[in-house]
Amino acid sequence: MRELVIATRNLGKVREIGDILLQAGIEAALRSLADCPGVELPPETGDTFAANAIAKAQAAARATGQVALADDSGIEVEALGGAPGVMSNRFAGEGASDRAKYEKLLGLLQGVEETRRGARFRCVVAVASPDGEVQTVEGTCEGRIAAAPRGGGGFGYDPVFVPAGLDRTMAELSPEEKNQRSHRGRAVRAAVARLRELGFR
Numbered sequence: 383m384r385e386l387v388i389a390t391r392n393l394g395k396v397r398e399i400g401d402i403l404l405q406a407g408i409e410a411a412l413r414s415l416a417d418c419p420g421v422e423l424p425p426e427t428g429d430t431f432a433a434n435a436i437a438k439a440q441a442a443a444r445a446t447g448q449v450a451l452a453d454d455s456g457i458e459v460e461a462l463g464g465a466p467g468v469m470s471n472r473f474a475g476e477g478a479s480d481r482a483k484y485e486k487l488l489g490l491l492q493g494v495e496e497t498r499r500g501a502r503f504r505c506v507v508a509v510a511s512p513d514g515e516v517q518t519v520e521g522t523c524e525g526r527i528a529a530a531p532r533g534g535g536g537f538g539y540d541p542v543f544v545p546a547g548l549d550r551t552m553a554e555l556s557p558e559e560k561n562q563r564s565h566r567g568r569a570v571r572a573a574v575a576r577l578r579e580l581g582f583r
Contacts, residue, residue: 384582386410389423389442389452394537395566399451402561402570408582413448421445423452431455431468431506432518439510447512449580451573455505455565457539459527461491461498470539484531484542491527499527503543503552503565507573509580517576521568525552536560 386403388396396414403410415421423441428434431454438452456470466473466487474482491499503523510516524546531541533553540552545563552560561567 383411385448387413387442387446387448387450389438389450391415399570402567406571406574408577410582418446435506435508436516439508440516443510443512450510453505453507458502460500461494480538484539501525501527505565505569507569509573509576519569519572521565523565
């Protein structure tokens with residue numbers, strides 16, 4: 383079984399990506415950066431999700447000598463002009479908890495009516511080989527921001543995001559439901575063709 387490095391220390395994200403790949407028929411021995419001591423990723427200073435995903439994937443592939451998959455993702459809220467966008471992870475300051483991030487978002491939307499709470503999750507996945515070649519794919523999930531957090535699943539902004547057509551937040555969905563609908567699920571499934579080209583089965 384081939385090794386695939388997932389360029390993150392977020393074990394929830396690694397588990398989610400692994401489940402999506404398995405559902406798509408890709409079996410790989412996944413390593414996170416927690417399994418790769420000494421590997422450091424560049425800071426997320428890019429002004430697009432793609433720039434950050436590419437930088438992380440290439441750094442991890444070079445450092446480990448393995449194919450690496452990285453993603454950068456975030457939430458874009460219409461009433462905030464698309465913010466927090468690429469700043470989603472640092473929205474409440476470096477090292478802030480998931481709860482601090484979504485509580486700041488809810489605070490900014492206080493008093494905004496439901497019809498103006500449209501939002502989307504966006505994810506760009508980059509797959510890099512050790513020689514530096516990299517390809518990107520993108521996935522989005524449309525929805526809206528709930529009035530209050532609900533659900534104990536997922537991570538990040540999941541407790542406050544209601545996917546279009548549902549009345550449950552992303553954090554209230556089963557892992558299988560979430561992976562089918564989510565921005566990351568769509569982007570990782572789109573990356574399967576590239577992984578197959580690189581010898582993953």
